[in-house]
Structure formats: structure tokens, C-alpha cells
Amino acid sequence: MFSYCTDPDTLGQLAWLSCYLTTGVHLSFYLAFLKVLGLLAVTAPVALAFGFLGAMAARSHILPLSWLGRGYIAIVRGVPDIAFFLFFVIALDQLFEYVRHRIKCPDWTGPVRQGNDFIVCPAAKLPLGTSPEWVHETYGFFLAVVTFAIVFGAFAANVLYGGMRAVPRAQLETAEAYGMSHRQTFWRVLVPQMWVYALPGLSNTWMVLIKATPLLFLLGIDDIVYWARSLGGTKTAQFTDYPHGDWRMWYFLFLLVFYLGFTRVSEVVLERLMKRLTHGQATTGGEAQRKAA
Amino acid sequence: MTCFETFQAYALRSIGIGERLLPRSDFTLCDHFVLIGSGMIWNIYFALMALASGFFLATALAVAKGAANPWARKPAEWFIFVFRGSPLFIQFFFAYFFFLGLKGQYAFFDAFTAAWLGALIVLFLNTSAYSGEIFYGALRSIPKGDVEAADAYGMSGWPRFRRIVWPTMLRLAWPAYTNEAIFLFHATTLVFFSAFPAWQQRGDALYYANYFADKTYNPFIPYPILAMYFILFTLVIVGGFGLVNRHLNRHLPAERRAKIKYRPKLIR
Numbered sequence: 001m002f003s004y005c006t007d008p009d010t011l012g013q014l015a016w017l018s019c020y021l022t023t024g025v026h027l028s029f030y031l032a033f034l035k036v037l038g039l040l041a042v043t044a045p046v047a048l049a050f051g052f053l054g055a056m057a058a059r060s061h062i063l064p065l066s067w068l069g070r071g072y073i074a075i076v077r078g079v080p081d082i083a084f085f086l087f088f089v090i091a092l093d094q095l096f097e098y099v100r101h102r103i104k105c106p107d108w109t110g111p112v113r114q115g116n117d118f119i120v121c122p123a124a125k126l127p128l129g130t131s132p133e134w135v136h137e138t139y140g141f142f143l144a145v146v147t148f149a150i151v152f153g154a155f156a157a158n159v160l161y162g163g164m165r166a167v168p169r170a171q172l173e174t175a176e177a178y179g180m181s182h183r184q185t186f187w188r189v190l191v192p193q194m195w196v197y198a199l200p201g202l203s204n205t206w207m208v209l210i211k212a213t214p215l216l217f218l219l220g221i222d223d224i225v226y227w228a229r230s231l232g233g234t235k236t237a238q239f240t241d242y243p244h245g246d247w248r249m250w251y252f253l254f255l256l257v258f259y260l261g262f263t264r265v266s267e268v269v270l271e272r273l274m275k276r277l278t279h280g281q282a283t284t285g286g287e288a289q290r291k292a293a
Numbered sequence: 294m295t296c297f298e299t300f301q302a303y304a305l306r307s308i309g310i311g312e313r314l315l316p317r318s319d320f321t322l323c324d325h326f327v328l329i330g331s332g333m334i335w336n337i338y339f340a341l342m343a344l345a346s347g348f349f350l351a352t353a354l355a356v357a358k359g360a361a362n363p364w365a366r367k368p369a370e371w372f373i374f375v376f377r378g379s380p381l382f383i384q385f386f387f388a389y390f391f392f393l394g395l396k397g398q399y400a401f402f403d404a405f406t407a408a409w410l411g412a413l414i415v416l417f418l419n420t421s422a423y424s425g426e427i428f429y430g431a432l433r434s435i436p437k438g439d440v441e442a443a444d445a446y447g448m449s450g451w452p453r454f455r456r457i458v459w460p461t462m463l464r465l466a467w468p469a470y471t472n473e474a475i476f477l478f479h480a481t482t483l484v485f486f487s488a489f490p491a492w493q494q495r496g497d498a499l500y501y502a503n504y505f506a507d508k509t510y511n512p513f514i515p516y517p518i519l520a521m522y523f524i525l526f527t528l529v530i531v532g533g534f535g536l537v538n539r540h541l542n543r544h545l546p547a548e549r550r551a552k553i554k555y556r557p558k559l560i561r
Contacts, residue, residue: 078527079520080479082486083499087516090506118510211380218486225386229488232390246397249390256387259379 020242029227033258036213036224039145044209046149048202051156058161069157076154082215088147089219093126100124137221144219148212155205163198164190196277196286203270207263214255228252296323307331307495315494315504325505325518332498333522338409339481339497343416344474347424350417354425355462356454359432369425376422381415381480385487388415408489416484420477424470431466432458464541471534475527498522 004011005019020026057069076084097120098112105121112119122128127135167190175189217225232248278285294302302312304327316324357369376384392405405411435458443449443457463470482499485491491500498519505515 075520078524080482080499080523082482083502083516083519083523086499086503086506087512090510090512094512113511211382214380214382217382225383228386246390246394249387249394252383252387252390255383256375256379259383260375263378264374 016242020244023242025227025231028222029224029231032222032224032227035141035221036216039141039148039213039216040209042145043148043152044206046145047152047156047205047209050149050153051158051160054153054157055160055164058157059164069161073154073158073161076151081151081212082218084151085147085215085218088150089143092143092146094118097124097126100126140219140221144216144221147219148209152205152209152212155208156202159198159201159205160194162201163194166197167193193281196274196281199270199274199277203266203274206266206270210262210266211259224255224258228255296321296327299323299327303327304331305334307334307497307501309493309495313493317508320505320509322514325515328501328505329498329515329518329522332496332501333526335408335484335495335497336478336481337526339413339416339484340474340478342413343420343477343481347417347420350421351424351428352459354421355428355432358425358429372418373422373426373429376419377426381419382483382487384415384419385412385483385489388412389488406489407492408484412484412487412489416477416481419480420473423476424466424473427466427469427473428462430469431462434465435461460541467534467538467541471531471538474530474534478526478530479523 002019002022004015005022011019054069054072057065058073060066060069097118101108101112101120101124104123108121110119127139171189171193172185175185180188214223214225216223228251229248232246232251234246235243237243274285275289279289280286299321300323303316303324305311306315306328315328354369354373357365358373360366360369388411389406392402392411395402396406405414439457439461440453443453448457482497485496485500486503491497494504496504502515502519506512509515
């Protein structure tokens with residue numbers, strides 16, 4: 001990257017390191033951090049939306065819908081998350097391909113599952129065999145986001161469900177006494193008040209979500225774990241201008257520090273948010289703030 | 294092969310007893326159940342050993358974190374922060390490569406790069422940190438009256454801790470500790486998907502489930518079987534810890550007893 005990097009063998013230690021850390025592959029490594037942040041930025045709202053729908057379904061008066069919501073929460077939370085990640089990536093892919101197969105090739109007669117193969121017509125393949133590399137990568141990332149959203153949606157649903165039930169009954173009764181309908185009570189009274197009860201659980205879910213991002217590696221995405229493994233491995237002078245021994249330990253130490261910093265910053269931010277949300281609420285926290293002011 | 298023969302061949306496959314070659318084609322449901330069940334041996338081994346050993350370090354950490362002396366408090370705080378603030382997955386990777394580096398210099402560390410010891414150490418430290426934080430929280434919410442009563446009886450130091458503080462701490466922490474045990478049990482599935490190699494294809498339940506899913510390209514059979522096993526053992530954990538909980542709460546009137554709620558956070 002720098003002009004003095006043309007002949008790394010002649011450089012001093014610090015200059016060598018500065019060249020080493022700015023090689024093309026390292027820039028891909030740094031880009032992978034953006035991928036992680038991007039995943040978080042996309043997944044968090046989607047998972048929250050899934051969670052909201054799940055919680056609404058779970059407290060629904062329609063029995064089958066309520067079972068669906070509760071079942072979603074219970075099953076996803078009862079099984080190791082990583083099993084879900086491995087499961088959904090294949091299952092979603094096959095589901096999409098199967099749906100497309102039924103729509104695009106209605107006169108295809110062979111069964112989709114033949115022994116150990118899953119065969120759909122070429123037009124139904126996702127992504128199409130002819131599409132460029134970036135489409136494949138984006139599709140993989142999309143599957144990862146949906147998988148994360150499904151799993152963490154269940155966590156969020158559980159928290160939001162608890163939050164909705166924690167809103168004091170008197171608040172809802174007051175709303176009803178003012179002649180609000182069910183829907184109005186839900187949107188104008190329940191939803192604005194539930195956040196303060198749900199936030200501790202949601203911030204916990206957020207922390208767990210951050211700590212789950214390295215699992216992207218298992219979904220076949222070139223994420224930070226992938227790069228740390230491949231960059232850290234022993235490099236001989238034959239293949240690179242920057243030969244070094246097995247540095248994977250140091251790369252993973254760096255990732256460890258990155259995650260520590262990230263969770264710490266989130267903790268501080270969430271604490272502030274909690275303080276703001278508690279303001280003016282009918283809780284002990286809100287009462288303490290009122291007295292202090 | 295009948296199902297019984299499959300059972301004989303593969304029931305202990307994950308610890309290296311029985312048929313060497315894994316089934317390669319024409320997988321029956323029986324194959325799935327037996328091999329994935331065989332893998333559960335590893336999950337149970339990791340969970341049991343890590344919990345049993347981590348319990349003591351967790352108690353020590355909780356006491357140290359609550360101590361007034363900064364020489365005891367600071368290391369405990371940092372230990373808990375590091376292990377709770379970073380993903381277990383990355384901890385596995387780091388530990389593996391760390392042990393690998395040590396192995397290159399000292400032959401003594403040979404065993405540490407194998408999952409049975411290396412991963413166990415990581416799980417042990419990790420669960421100690423999480424349970425230590427739970428115990429610390431419980432330690433701080435011990436009713437003042439209990440400790441004052443101990444003082445009034447002339448107890449102090451070790452007897453007071455052993456007979457008053459520690460049992461109350463356990464009683465208060467037990468519901469949360471149950472959840473921690475469940476997480477840890479679920480987290481054991483990460484071992485063979487991080488850097489630790491499954492030597493001679495001796496892996497845990499998820500390793501075999503993944504093996505089947507890779508070979509058949511059909512995730513709808515092995516993973517639900519895996520889920521069934523895990524739900525089953527989770528219920529066993531809840532039951533076992535519930536018994537202990539009843540024992541810890543036996544002196545209290547029924548309505549004041551802490552109930553165990555199944556609330557795992559699952560990923561660490």
C-alpha cells in the first residue's frame with residue numbers, strides 16, 4: 001500500500017509490519033469486520049420485527065395463532081442454536097428452490113429427492129448457475145441474515161412477550177375506561193410502555209447476538225474467523241512476500257479483543273438508553289429518577 | 294444390518310469402540326438415532342466435567358469479586374469480563390492455537406490440543422465466569438438478617454461462610470444456575486465446529502448430525518433427531534437441578550420458595 005513496500009525484505013520491523021498489515025488480503029480481512037457490523041445492522045431490526053410478530057401471536061386470543069407463537073418461541077429456544085444455524089441454511093435453501101421449482105417447471109416429473117440428492121430443474125436453482133460470483137455471496141449472506149433473524153426473533157419474541165405482560169394491568173384498564181378499543185389500547189398504551197420492561201432482556205439478546213456473529217463462519221461466509229484462520233497460518237517465502245510462522249493465535253487474540261471492546265461499548269450505550277427510557281415511567285427506577293431530579 | 298447390530302457396532306463409536314468405518318450410504322433411521330446418540334456421550338462428558346469443576350472456581354470467583362481487597366477483586370472482575378464479554382467460539386479458536394503453539398515448544402502440552410482436555414479447559418473457565426457472576430449477584434442479595442444472626446451466634450470467618458452465606462447464596466442462585474447448566478450443555482456442541490479436530494471421526498452429536506446432513510443433503514431427519522436428544526437431556530437437567538433446588542429450599546414455607554424457570558439464553 002505504501003510506496004516503500006516494494007521490497008519487504010529490506011524493511012525494518014515497524015515498516016515491515018505496516019506493509020504487512022495493509023496487504024490486499026488484510027484489507028479483505030478488515031472488510032469482513034464491516035460484514036459483521038452489516039449483519040448486525042440488518043439482523044437486529046429484522047429479528048426485532050420477527051420477535052414483535054411472535055409476541056403478538058403468542059398473546060393472541062385466537063388459539064391456533066397463540067400456539068404458533070408459543071411453539072416458535074419454545075422450539076427455537078430449546079435446541080442448541082448452532083444446530084439451528086446448520087439446519088436452516090440448508091433447509092431454507094431447499095425450501096426456496098423447491099418453491100421456485102414448482103412454479104417455474106410445472107411439467108418436471110422426476111421426484112425432487114432422489115436418494116442422497118436434491119434435484120430441481122436448472123431454472124429453479126438459486127442462485128442460477130450462470131450468475132456471477134457476487135450474486136452467490138449475496139445469496140449466502142441473505143440466507144445467513146434470515147437464519148439469524150429466525151433464531152433471534154424467537155429470543156426477542158420471548159422478551160417482548162414478557163414485557164407486554166409486565167405492563168401494569170391498571171394502565172390498560174384506564175385506557176379501556178377512556179373508551180379505547182383493543183387495538184387502540186395495544187398501540188397507544190401497551191406498546192409505548194412495554195419497552196422499559198423489555199429493554200433489559202433485549203439488551204441481553206443484543207449481547208448474545210453480537211457473540212453469535214462468529215458463527216457466520218459455519219454458514220460458509222468469508223467472515224472474520226475465516227480470514228483470521230487463513231491469514232494467520234504459516235506462510236512460506238514461496239507464496240508471499242511476507243513469510244511468517246503460525247500467527248493464528250495472535251489473530252484470534254485480536255478478534256477476542258475486538259469482541260470485548262464491542263460488548264463493552266454496547267453495555268455502556270444500553271445503560272444510557274435504559275436511563276432515558278426509565279424517565280417518567282411508573283417503575284421504581286422512574287420513581288428514583290423523579291426523586292433525584 | 295438389523296437395528297440391534299447397528300447398535301452394537303456404533304453405540305460407542307464416538308469414543309472409539311466398535312466399527313471403525315462410519316456408514317457411507319443407505320442411511321437408515323436407526324443409523325441416525327444410534328450414531329447421534331453415541332455423539333451425545335461427548336456432550337454429556339463436557340457438560341458434566343465442566344460444571345463439576347467450574348462450580349468450585351465459580352464460588353471462588355464470586356467471593357473474590359465481592360472482596361474488599363483489590364488484589365482479589367480486580368483479577369476476578371477481569372476474568373469474568375473477558376470470558377463473558379467474548380464469544381465462546383472465538384475462545385475455543387484462541388485456546389486451540391495457543392495450545393498448539395505451546396505444544397511446538399513443550400511436548401507436555403500434547404494432550405491440550407485434543408478436544409477432551411483442551412476444549413474442556415475452555416468450557417471450564419467459561420462456565421466458571423458465567424456462574425461466578427451469577428453467584429456474585431446472589432452473594433450480594435443475601436438477606437442482611439441472615440448474616441447478622443450468624444454474627445449474633447458468634448460465627449465468623451469460615452464457619453459463617455460454610456454454614457450461612459454459602460447455602461443461602463446457592464439457594465438464591467440456583468434457578469439462574471440451572472439455566473447456566475442448560476446453556477453450557479448446549480454450548481458443548483460448538484467444540485468440534487471450532488478448531489478442535491474430531492480425531493478418527495469421534496465427534497459429538499452435532500458432528501454426526503452434520504455428517505448425515507452433508508451426506509444425504511437432507512437436514513430434515515438428523516437435526517430433528519438431535520433436537521429430540523437435546524430436549525430430552527435438557528429435561529433431565531431441569532429435573533435434577535429441581536431436586537437440588539427443593540433440597541436447598543426445604544426449610545422455607547412453600548410460597549417463598551424460588552421456582553426454576555426455564556430461561557436459557559443459549560449462545561455465549
